[in-house]
Amino acid sequence: MRRIPYLVLALYALVGGLGPLLIEYDPVPTSLPDRLRPPGSDVSYGTAWLGTDALGRDVLAQVVYGARTSVIIGICTVALACLIGVAVGTAAGYFRGWLDTVLARGIDILLAFPAILLTIVIAGAFERSVLLVVTALSATAWISFARVTRGIALSLRERPWVDAARVLGVPRPAILVRHILPFTIGPVVALATLEFALVVLAEAGLSFLGIGLPNSAVSWGQTIANGKQYLETAWWISALPGIALSVLIVNIGILGDQLTARYGRGHLR
Structure with missing residues (x-):
């Protein structure tokens, strides 16, 4: 049972990485004769295994491409937030003084x-792009990493x-790299897992x-937003991507709890 989250996340990574290579999809063109199937x-391009949306676009393709989008944005945001937070938190905890x-x-x-709210303000102030979403989400995500690593550095100094x-x-x-940072790896990995779930959920919220x-x-x-007005007649447009998102978030949360129990306590003993 403990390995289920690993298997689910591996499946999402596989779908996000290889799925777009197997499923061709262009979000711009529409096929109105195939709408709300x-x-x-059976549609003009084959079989719509998960149905189509109000513009005739394939929902399965949107789920697959959406998985890739969520994984890429989640990894980039957590990596950037981790880099900033660990650097600032470790330095502040070790040097103390004005920096702390x-x-x-x-x-x-x-x-x-x-x-x-801060993320919405940043994302809404500029033209929409993947880089802007990563920047907006990283603007607050680094705080958790800074707080955790600051506490570890204060204890180790x-x-x-x-x-x-x-x-x-x-x-x-050299002291920071050799004698402080190695003790932050376990807690930071556990925190990164939980932050990844929050980032994926926040990105979906911004897009919604x-x-x-x-x-x-x-x-x-x-995709969920596009199907909200068809919940009674075409529930699959919003429900199926919502289920995919929920399964990912739940399994990341379970994995984060497992890593927190393993590394979050007793890492300094």
């Missing part, structure tokens, strides 16, 4: 605003091996609101 219907004070006050200011390295004249950057990805990109949020 139920799952398994500025970080603490900056985090307090950012936490005063709901994360999704007084440890005997760190004091010994300072006495021996080891440069500060129409301020996320451009229309030329395929997103689960856009």
